[in-house]
Amino acid sequence: MGSALDILEAGQPPRAQFLNFPLGFEAGPFQDKAGQLDVIRQGLTGFQTFTEPGIKSLPQSWDAGWDRVNKRERGNQSDDSRSPRNTEPQYQTDEDRQLAEENI
């Protein structure tokens, strides 16, 4: 499954389901369990329906998601939104760091 059609095409996967959602929602819409279940259910049907390599489009659309993401990106003045590249583990929270370091 994937939401970047041109990148999927470049990779030539054996079979792929394209979901035309913003990146970050490849498994379904935000805070919508039923919508997420529907996306994954339909995505998995590809295992039964593909008879040759290719990429098909899933039928779901999500205008509210595009509006949400586009509004946020318009407020971002930076062209380079990547995080710095180094070899320090990048924990989501300080608590995660502490728990992981206790396990090492």
Add this chain to the structure above:
Amino acid sequence: MHNICSNHQEQSNPMAPVQYIQKTRETYDKLGYPPYRWFHADSTPAFTSPAKPLADSRLGMISTAGTYLQGQVAYYYKDDTSIRSIPNNAPIDKIRFSHITENYLAEARQDPGTVFPLESLSTLEEEGFIGELANEYLSCMGGIYSQNRVIQELIPNLESAILKQELDLLLLVPL
């Protein structure tokens, strides 16, 4: 692998898929960076139809969102080729993400199901839609710039872990 490319759809056709490769190229040019080298497959992939119906199959999953379970070591952002195994019954509120394009993770960090369908897969197994799930899902960092390191390190790591799971089907969910 996604880099500096926005999520904006084209105004002329709001439903047209975003051209992420082109947008990345334009952004790199604007910033004065050398062109990003996207992977382009040079051959048609092998294709095999599943031997069994989905309802009788054992399914695994790979997430490229830098997914980790709280308590595990997070990924780092410079060509991290390690992988994590995440139990299929892990609490959803303990699922975390460390991916170089953090701008795509704002919602996933509140609702991991947007990129890591742990709950959706469990529901589909309970329904009998999927026969059986792998005991553990796999994750990796999807933002590795070195194609050589992906081929020589990451893929063998994943392949070794996948083969131990004795799967019929494997779902890849990229970020």
